[in-house]
Amino acid sequence: MSSTTSIHGMWSSRLAFILAATGSAVGLGNVWRFPYTAGEYGGGAFVLVYLACVAAIGLPIMMAEVMIGRRGRQSPINTMRALARDEGVSPLWQLLGWMGILAGFLILSFYSVIAGWTLAYVVRAGAGTFSGADAAAAEALFSALVADPERLLAWHTIFMVMTVLVVARGVASGLERAVRWLMPALFVLLALMVFYAAQAGDFAAGLEYMFYPDFAELGAHPGEAVLSAMGQAFFSLSLGMGAIMIYGSYLNSRASIGQNAIIIAGMDTLVALLAGMAIFPIVLANGLEPGSGPGLIFQTLPIAFGQMPGGALFGTVFFVLLVFAAWTSAISLLEPMVAWLVENRGFSRPRAAALGGVVVWLLGIACLLSLNVWSDITVFGKGFLDLFDYVTANVLLPLGGVFIAIFAGWIMRRASSEDELGLRGSSLAFRAWWVLVRFVAPACVVLVFLHAIGLI
Numbered sequence: 533m534s535s536t537t538s539i540h541g542m543w544s545s546r547l548a549f550i551l552a553a554t555g556s557a558v559g560l561g562n563v564w565r566f567p568y569t570a571g572e573y574g575g576g577a578f579v580l581v582y583l584a585c586v587a588a589i590g591l592p593i594m595m596a597e598v599m600i601g602r603r604g605r606q607s608p609i610n611t612m613r614a615l616a617r618d619e620g621v622s623p624l625w626q627l628l629g630w631m632g633i634l635a636g637f638l639i640l641s642f643y644s645v646i647a648g649w650t651l652a653y654v655v656r657a658g659a660g661t662f663s664g665a666d667a668a669a670a671e672a673l674f675s676a677l678v679a680d681p682e683r684l685l686a687w688h689t690i691f692m693v694m695t696v697l698v699v700a701r702g703v704a705s706g707l708e709r710a711v712r713w714l715m716p717a718l719f720v721l722l723a724l725m726v727f728y729a730a731q732a733g734d735f736a737a738g739l740e741y742m743f744y745p746d747f748a749e750l751g752a753h754p755g756e757a758v759l760s761a762m763g764q765a766f767f768s769l770s771l772g773m774g775a776i777m778i779y780g781s782y783l784n785s786r787a788s789i790g791q792n793a794i795i796i797a798g799m800d801t802l803v804a805l806l807a808g809m810a811i812f813p814i815v816l817a818n819g820l821e822p823g824s825g826p827g828l829i830f831q832t833l834p835i836a837f838g839q840m841p842g843g844a845l846f847g848t849v850f851f852v853l854l855v856f857a858a859w860t861s862a863i864s865l866l867e868p869m870v871a872w873l874v875e876n877r878g879f880s881r882p883r884a885a886a887l888g889g890v891v892v893w894l895l896g897i898a899c900l901l902s903l904n905v906w907s908d909i910t911v912f913g914k915g916f917l918d919l920f921d922y923v924t925a926n927v928l929l930p931l932g933g934v935f936i937a938i939f940a941g942w943i944m945r946r947a948s949s950e951d952e953l954g955l956r957g958s959s960l961a962f963r964a965w966w967v968l969v970r971f972v973a974p975a976c977v978v979l980v981f982l983h984a985i986g987l988i
């Protein structure tokens with residue numbers, strides 16, 4: 533088992549790793565992206581495919597990513613280079629790390645814009661703007677924000693500065709403390725929201741919408757829906773770009789990777805399902821359209837906060853927690869490239885974080901302008917924000933995931949994997965993982981790709 537440590541610091545305990553990785557996984561992907569994507573593809577069937585992807589593809593790849601990271605102990609690029617050398621295969625495997633950096637840039641650029649919406653909603657909730665809001669008022673509030681590039685730019689900038697500041701200080705110090713109480717708090721508040729939705733919304737309809745799979749709802753292009761469900765699983769679990777890999781590189785050598793991965797994926801999935809259960813009953817009770825797109829939670833939750841007793845307080849706390857959840861995710865998107873700049877270019881952490889932050893900030897401007905001033909500039913029929921979201925979640929992350937699975941399942945010696953995972957090769961757990969990572973996960977991703985482009 534590798535007993536080395538990373539030059540970038542180490543988690544102080546196994547719990548610290550679980551918290552940090554859960555902090556990376558739980559974010560806007562769960563609360564913002566999951567409900568609106570599920571809504572676009574009609575609910576139940578999408579949710580079922582999503583859950584299957586988490587279990588059959590996400591979990592084994594998460595174990596592979598942590599394992600590779602911990603063995604390499606460096607940024608994803610250098611980890612892949614080092615492990616490829618150890619196994620005597622082509623140094624081209626480091627391209628996996630580069631693809632991850634690209635995906636990280638693209639994701640963070642739009643992620644920060646959406647986190648900016650969340651920041652704006654903290655202020656709105658605190659100011660009592662939602663009080664008495666109905667569906668039309670909530671819609672109007674959201675549209676006014678999205679149409680205003682200056683406000684979007686201000687919030688995007690604030691969020692990027694927040695992210696760069698933490699990454700500049702080193703991930704292990706600030707992050708551990710923050711996530712320790714934020715995650716449980718977000719969880720409790722989401723549970724309260726579900727409770728409220730059960731009282732005030734149409735709970736039965738909401739649950740049926742989410743959990744009754746009607747495959748006809750996947751629409752005219754079910755391949756597209758399945759691809760999006762798989763993309764959502766990768767996005768939500770932070771897989772395929774090296775974020776979980778670099779967090780694994782800060783994990784001490786004794787912690788059990790399988791157990792940790794199950795806990796992290798389980799909590800991430802639970803938060804997504806809670807978010808859906810909080811939102812869909814309100815959506816359906818107020819005659820809103822589940823498929824209305826990225827604005828869904830920002831048009832739904834204000835109605836709830838506007839009507840519930842103490843809604844201004846609850847709303848403020850809720851959006852503050854969501855900002856924190858987004859923050860702990862954003863940090864993990866920036867960390868791989870910062871680690872690489874420190875390792876290979878001799879940058880100090882603050883300088884590396886600032887450089888990465890500026891590049892992402894500029895790309896983010898293109899994203900926020902695509903919502904208004906540049907709304908007629910499209911590539912493949914999508915503005916920059918939608919395009920970056922689509923290409924990363926549905927193409928780059930699954931592609932990265934396939935290569936991670938292939939590397940872990942076919943390139944690394946079986947004995948190395950047994951050793952790193954701390955499992956006996958004859959154990960059921962190891963054999964299950966082995967089959968999933970070698971065959972099931974890569975085959976599923978490839979089949980979903982082929983199906984989505986209409987080849988099968």
Ligand code: TRP
Nearest residue numbers: 557559560561767768770775861
């Ligand atoms: N998983 C996070 C969310 O759901 C977003 C995220 C953080 C991410 N790091 C990532 C997505 C790495 C893909 C890859 O909000």
